[in-house]
Amino acid sequence: MARAETFFTEEEKSEISNATRRAESETAGEIAVMVVDSSERYRDAEIIGGIVFGSITAFALAELFFGASLWFYIPLTALLFFPFMHLVRVVPLLKSVLLGNERKAVAVGRRAMVAFYEKGLYKTRDNTGVLFFLSLLERKVWILADRGIYAKIDQETLNRFASIVSRGIKEGRACDALCRAITETGEILATHFPVQHDDTNELSDEVMTEQDSR
Secondary structure: OHHHHOOOOOOOOOOHHHHHHHHHHHHEEEEEEEEEEOOOHHHHHHHHHHHHHHHHHHHHHHHHHHOOOOHHHHHHHHHHHHHHHHHHHHHHHHHHOOOOHHHHEEEHHHHHHHHHOOOOOOOOHOOOOOEEEEOOOEEEEEEEOOHHHHOOOOOHHHHHHHHHHHHHHOOOOOOHHHHHHHHHHHHHHHHHHHOOOOOOOOOOOOEEEEEHHO
């Protein structure tokens, strides 16, 4: 799985920053982009993976070499639990298959909310911050907006832009899809929140990751 810091190339990061600046040049809205490896550690999935994969492997070994003896199956299960738990921890794809879509959606939504406050998107003068939040393990995109935005634009509209980005990620054109979504979001923001004469850039236009706050 791609890491957040390298998910976009430097050239793509520049394109995203430029798309953000262009969008913000026509609106008082403030757009930010954040990419994270995953929205949660999912320790329970690691434990379940250790139990499931460890017991399956132990059963196969006991069947092949020890006549399906419980005296070998049980110790092998215990012995293999920790290696497979570690394997699930370091191989995101294995962890992902053990998680349901609803669980992942809840985790991404919660982490996006935390990021919204961690990165100060609630501090804009007119409460017009918008966060594009990409969580790579879950392959989900969440868009959150401040209360000033929600007064004019509903979450369903923002979810449509999130779908554009999600589809782009699956098709291997994440940068193009994100730039398109940012541009279209900026166009809608401009109709409700036109740029003001004293407007300033209140949020970073650079792609943010968890590394930025360490």
